[in-house]
Amino acid sequence: MSETNDNVQAKPVGLDTFSYDNQIVKLFTIATVAWGAVGMLVGVIIAFQIYLPDLNFDIPWLTFSRLRPLHTNAVIFAFVGNGIFMGVYYSLQRLLKTRMWSDMFSKLHFWGWQSIIVSAAITLPLGYTQSKEYAELEWPIDIAIAVVWVIFGINMFRTIMARRERHMYVAIWFYIASWITVAVLHIFNSIEVPVSFLQSYPVYAGVQDALIQWWYGHNAVAFFLTTPYLGLMYYFMPKAANRPVYSYKLSIIHFWSLIFIYIWAGPHHLLYTSLPDWAQSIGMVFSLMLIAPSWGGMLNGLLTLRGAFDRVREDPILKFMVVAVTAYGMATFEGPMLSIKSLNAITHYTDWTIAHVHVGALGWNGFLTFGILYYLVPKMWRTTLYSKKLATTHFWIGMIGIILYAIPMYWAGITQSLMWKQFTADGQLLYPNFLETVTQIVPLYALRAIGGTLFLTGALIMVYNLIKTAKQGKFDKDEEHQAPPLPKKFVPEKGEGKLRFLERQPITMHIGVLVLIMIGGLVEVIPLYTINSNVPTISSVKPYTPLELEGRDIYVREGCYVCHSQMIRPFRAETERYGEYSKSGEFVYDRPFQWGSKRLGPDLHRIGGKYPDAWHYEHMKDPTSMSPGSIMPRYGWMIEDDLDVSSLERKIEVMTSLGVPYPEGYEKHALNDLMKQAEQIAANLKSAGIDVDKKKEIIAMIAYLQRMGIDIKGDPKSTANQFE
Amino acid sequence: MFKNILNSANESNLLPLIALVVFFLFFSFIIWNTYKMKKEVADSMSNIPLEENNNLGEV
Numbered sequence: 001m002s003e004t005n006d007n008v009q010a011k012p013v014g015l016d017t018f019s020y021d022n023q024i025v026k027l028f029t030i031a032t033v034a035w036g037a038v039g040m041l042v043g044v045i046i047a048f049q050i051y052l053p054d055l056n057f058d059i060p061w062l063t064f065s066r067l068r069p070l071h072t073n074a075v076i077f078a079f080v081g082n083g084i085f086m087g088v089y090y091s092l093q094r095l096l097k098t099r100m101w102s103d104m105f106s107k108l109h110f111w112g113w114q115s116i117i118v119s120a121a122i123t124l125p126l127g128y129t130q131s132k133e134y135a136e137l138e139w140p141i142d143i144a145i146a147v148v149w150v151i152f153g154i155n156m157f158r159t160i161m162a163r164r165e166r167h168m169y170v171a172i173w174f175y176i177a178s179w180i181t182v183a184v185l186h187i188f189n190s191i192e193v194p195v196s197f198l199q200s201y202p203v204y205a206g207v208q209d210a211l212i213q214w215w216y217g218h219n220a221v222a223f224f225l226t227t228p229y230l231g232l233m234y235y236f237m238p239k240a241a242n243r244p245v246y247s248y249k250l251s252i253i254h255f256w257s258l259i260f261i262y263i264w265a266g267p268h269h270l271l272y273t274s275l276p277d278w279a280q281s282i283g284m285v286f287s288l289m290l291i292a293p294s295w296g297g298m299l300n301g302l303l304t305l306r307g308a309f310d311r312v313r314e315d316p317i318l319k320f321m322v323v324a325v326t327a328y329g330m331a332t333f334e335g336p337m338l339s340i341k342s343l344n345a346i347t348h349y350t351d352w353t354i355a356h357v358h359v360g361a362l363g364w365n366g367f368l369t370f371g372i373l374y375y376l377v378p379k380m381w382r383t384t385l386y387s388k389k390l391a392t393t394h395f396w397i398g399m400i401g402i403i404l405y406a407i408p409m410y411w412a413g414i415t416q417s418l419m420w421k422q423f424t425a426d427g428q429l430l431y432p433n434f435l436e437t438v439t440q441i442v443p444l445y446a447l448r449a450i451g452g453t454l455f456l457t458g459a460l461i462m463v464y465n466l467i468k469t470a471k472q473g474k475f476d477k478d479e480e481h482q483a484p485p486l487p488k489k490f491v492p493e494k495g496e497g498k499l500r501f502l503e504r505q506p507i508t509m510h511i512g513v514l515v516l517i518m519i520g521g522l523v524e525v526i527p528l529y530t531i532n533s534n535v536p537t538i539s540s541v542k543p544y545t546p547l548e549l550e551g552r553d554i555y556v557r558e559g560c561y562v563c564h565s566q567m568i569r570p571f572r573a574e575t576e577r578y579g580e581y582s583k584s585g586e587f588v589y590d591r592p593f594q595w596g597s598k599r600l601g602p603d604l605h606r607i608g609g610k611y612p613d614a615w616h617y618e619h620m621k622d623p624t625s626m627s628p629g630s631i632m633p634r635y636g637w638m639i640e641d642d643l644d645v646s647s648l649e650r651k652i653e654v655m656t657s658l659g660v661p662y663p664e665g666y667e668k669h670a671l672n673d674l675m676k677q678a679e680q681i682a683a684n685l686k687s688a689g690i691d692v693d694k695k696k697e698i699i700a701m702i703a704y705l706q707r708m709g710i711d712i713k714g715d716p717k718s719t720a721n722q723f724e
Numbered sequence: 725m726f727k728n729i730l731n732s733a734n735e736s737n738l739l740p741l742i743a744l745v746v747f748f749l750f751f752s753f754i755i756w757n758t759y760k761m762k763k764e765v766a767d768s769m770s771n772i773p774l775e776e777n778n779n780l781g782e783v
Binding site: 238244247252253256257261278289499503516520524527 | 757758771
């Protein structure tokens with residue numbers, strides 16, 4: 001569509017002359033660098049906030065629980081996302097020997113993606129969130145993501161169709177698989193019913209919501225943070241080392257087995273939860289199997305440097321790449337190990353998970369992106385790197401940063417886990433106060449913050465180095481290239497095999513990949529919906545009252561799930577500390593589910609009735625007043641702000657449409673019931689000497705907290721009984 | 725009918741087994757096809773990223 005063949009002066013016989021679109025690669029390069037700095041900076045800020053709560057400044061949009069999703073989204077979708085597109089737009093054109101199909105689609109893709117990132121940067125701190133990890137963005141942005149993703153896909157697919165290279169190199173297979181799978185995951189996990197312009201409820205509830213979310217969440221790691229980067233590895237490592245990939249056959253096995261197995265492994269995020277055991281077992285087994293293809297790929301990457309390892313000493317690009325691939329190997333060994341139920345019982349909800357994630361994010365994604373940037377910028381600006389010395393300095397600062405980040409987090413994770421499970425000789429919890437297990441690891445959080453700061457410092461050095469490199473060179477916007485056109489007739493070799501056939505059939509390959517990933521997805525998801533015994537209902541579990549529902553939405557808005565789980569696992573250490581273990585039937589009205597993935601504070605599933613209303617009021621106002629030494633931020637604005645009930649009617653309507661058994665026409669009476677319950681809580685607070693208006697947000701929050709986990713206790717005073 | 729069968733199923737333990745069998749069959753197919761691939765073909769494919777080194781725009 002936008003080939004620039006016209007202005008060629010001397011056209012060699014039999015060769016097409018065309019140009020590569022470097023402009024789009026440049027735009028994504030700038031975005032990668034800029035958003036990377038922002039995402040890492042937010043990470044550093046929250047790393048300090050986590051143990052210095054005063055750094056939240058009592059400002060809602062600067063509070064840890066709202067900024068943490070911003071950090072994860074910025075790093076995953078802004079830094080890594082733009083990094084993927086940068087690498088794909090550069091390598092795809094060259095591997096296919098053609099320009100991108102449409103410059104306009106490329107630009108639409110770029111500006112659309114940046115608009116999504118800006119939307120996320122505005123809405124997440126303001127508390128507009130679905131609270132599903134890495135899928136927090138609300139429904140209008142979800143739709144925009146789908147549209148932009150389709151634009152990218154069309155452009156990629158049409159470019160593949162217009163190629164001058166008959167066979168698609170393995171990197172392109174990874175790009176195809178990533179595109180298809182991310183589309184499927186995003187669409188299925190984002191099926192929600194809007195309540196207002198920036199709020200929605202998912203169609204799934206409780207256990208089903210959890211499975212869909214972690215099927216998405218795990219595969220977001222797999223098909224956004226891993227497979228596209230493997231594609232980039234298969235292109236940029238051979239380029240940087242100037243030698244072909246170690247074993248092309250191994251790369252084929254790596255690709256097909258990886259994409260087939262990866263999609264099954266999601267349930268390993270939900271081990272020992274209320275998810276049915278069979279689903280947990282599938283997740284565990286397939287996670288273990290993942291070691292083989294992952295390490296096949298890792299070794300294939302490292303061995304590409306065979307005979308060139310001496311260059312690693314001198315070349316910062318290779319240094320970054322070698323560490324990146326090694327980190328990939330470490331993370332993909334550790335991941336399956338953490339999926340073994342007995343080890344997961346120790347590590348889950350602890351900082352071990354944070355360490356694991358950051359070995360992958362900083363080491364694999366971060367370092368590979370840095371290596372690619374150091375490779376690409378001099379190429380596109382037709383110059384050499386401004387300073388190898390600075391790049392090497394960046395490498396070592398980054399390395400020390402990763403080490404200073406990971407080791408304290410592993411240490412913290414193990415410490416937490418041991419303290420949570422420690423009993424006295426009399427059979428009592430040795431550390432019954434959860435806070436003890438937090439204050440113990442605060443010094444490790446401080447070390448981690450230093451590690452993160454070092455990593456950011458290294459990245460900033462890179463920014464300077466790349467700017468200087470660009471300034472000393474001349475950007476080649478439309479890089480000319482020559483290649484023979486693709487002959488229209490092609491006679492396949494006899495007995496070439498099915499895989500060879502697939503390599504030159506993009507449509508068939510797209511379909512094949514789709515079928516493969518759908519097998520794993522459907523086998524896990526469909527039974528959870530269709531087999532009744534998977535989610536046994538509990539008759540005493542009733543829908544939330546209107547006030548509790550409003551309180552729950554505030555809980556979601558503030559991102560409480562970032563630090564508090566709502567899932568008591570069936571271990572003695574947990575039932576002693578929190579109460580009866582959580583059952584799947586207790587979550588049937590939870591939209592979205594709030595099980596969490598990390599405990600910086602205690603589990604809250606049985607918090608209802610544990611403390612008086614006044615305790616919660618004081619705790620939200622200043623956590624240290626109730627728990628001296630607490631590192632939880634203050635949520636004073638809940639006491640100041642009025643509860644917004646303008647969407648209440650619609651919320652009840654949506655919940656009813658999703659199957660929540662509110663009485664017919666209840667949306668018309670919901671506000672009355674809300675005010676009655678609010679009056680009761682305000683009266684309770686008044687009797688404790690706290691004078692607060694019943695219309696304040698804190699009243700709804702207290703209502704929700706007091707409801708949590710009490711339905712199965714059969715408490716006659718429970719608000720659940722109002723729907724009898 | 726299919727939904728009724730699933731609704732009345734008490735056990736889902738068969739699913740992991742089916743999953744493993746499906747994977748084993750698929751993996752065997754991949755291994756066999758890769759094994760049969762000629763070395764020259766694999767070599768030519770692995771050289772694709774390096775071929776552009778001769779292009780006009782390389783520094």
